[in-house]
Amino acid sequence: MRKRVYEYDSATIRQALEQLTDYLGKKHYAPDSIRMYGNYTGYFLAWAERDNLPAREVRYPDLLSYIHHLQDSGRSARQINMMLVAIRHYYTMLARKKQVKKNPASGLILRGVVQAVPSDLLSRDELDQLYERYPVVNLRSARNKIMVGLLVYQAVTTQELSLLRTEHVNLASATLQVPESKRITGQGGLKGRVLKLQASQILPLQEYLTVGRPQILDDISSDRYFYRPTRKPAKIDYEAIQQQLFFSLNGSASIKASLKPLMVDLSKLNPSVKHAKQLRASVITEWVKQYDIRRVQYLAGHNSITSTQRYQSANLEELQEVVSLHHPLQ
Missing domain, CATH: 1.10.150.130 (Tyrosine recombinase, N-terminal domain)
Structure with a gap:
């Protein structure tokens, strides 16, 4: 509608x-x-x-x-x-435009709004197990395991997964450069940042970049779709997918359709898994326990410290409590 x-x-x-x-x-x-x-x-x-x-x-x-x-x-x-x-x-x-001297609404926020951290957050052990237990049996699952790692260790969003390019991965320094993401409805965009990769992510990433990903590209270009359950798109943008770190195995530049079955696979490994936002919130909550709030703000890519502070109140007793926004209005 x-x-x-x-x-x-x-x-x-x-x-x-x-x-x-x-x-x-x-x-x-x-x-x-x-x-x-x-x-x-x-x-x-x-x-x-x-x-x-x-x-x-x-x-x-x-x-x-x-x-x-x-x-x-x-x-x-x-x-x-x-x-x-x-x-x-x-x-x-x-x-x-210099049509007013200052913004009269600057800092004006009504007290009492609570932004809830997603419920049923996963522990660090549960996040680790999702990555460790995710089975690799073919090119699709090898690609998916890389994405799982970025979800449970670097807390990237699904939008950021689609923005990643091969040049954003630096295996020599074991880092991932996450590009800035644009604003989408209901939430702001995220800042770009450089994140450390876990040791367990290095070898799978190297194999994906040097073997798996080139094989997928070759299969797409030569029209070999023996592992493809979905239809070939009407038009394949080869220039786009050659630059992207992740793309659909049917040749589509969009990975949206690939993420749904991935979350289903993860929910089979752990029934508590609901969606990617829950995984991101779980990782950020774990970061808050380890680092100072400004570092967590950088790691999460938050534009505002307020976005990070709502995870600060998530604790072992009550993970859904959040920091209220402050303003004299009651």
């Missing part, structure tokens, strides 16, 4: 939203995120217009009044904070 984009009679609001859409597009926000922020910003601008309050003259006290308006209308704290994010984007845009 196509998601709704709200329209406004005011030419001023329409022009403002066009500018915001262009600004967010240049910042590489996903279309759904741009639509959501546009709707929330339009709602705010319509409220300000009804109160005869020029948007460029809005100050902090005005935003407090707007928050009370949202609370009175029954909006949840979580949704209000999302609406405040949209307003921050709008005023950041205006500030960069």
Whole structure:
């Protein structure tokens, strides 16, 4: 179903939203995120217009009044904070255009929002066992074992798996360079970072890069698909897959279809496994027990320390408690 984009009679609001859409597009926000922020910003601008309050003259006290308006209308704290994010984007845009001196929504967050760390996190031993027990019987499973290692040791996201290139792997220094990922709906992008590889990952990676991956490429180019359960894509982008570290064995540059059966395989090894986000959260929670919070922020690629702090409160007694966001509003 196509998601709704709200329209406004005011030419001023329409022009403002066009500018915001262009600004967010240049910042590489996903279309759904741009639509959501546009709707929330339009709602705010319509409220300000009804109160005869020029948007460029809005100050902090005005935003407090707007928050009370949202609370009175029954909006949840979580949704209000999302609406405040949209307003921050709008005023950041205006500030960069030098149309306002400062962002009145900067640092404005409604207290009481709890972002839950995924439940049923796995222990370090359980994460290790997923990698150690994952069986390698063919080219597909050899590739999958590499991906499992990156999930349970480096806490990469599934989006980052698709962004990895062969040059991002440095076996000599036993490191992986994770590229910066773009923002997607509901969450921000992640910063690029260089992560250490485990000793147990080196040999499988070397064999994959020198033997397995070239064999898969050769099979695709020569149209040998003897281990392929799915159909050959209508068009194979050879240039793309030759650069990617991971790609589908049917020749598709997208590995999305490969990740679903991979998670099924992992759930057979450990029924507690649910999804890749759970694995990432488990690894980050283990990191918090070992390193200082700033180092964990770097390892996880978090743009904000707040994103890392919610894992800080995950402990042996209660892994689902998180740090509340602070603001004078109660």
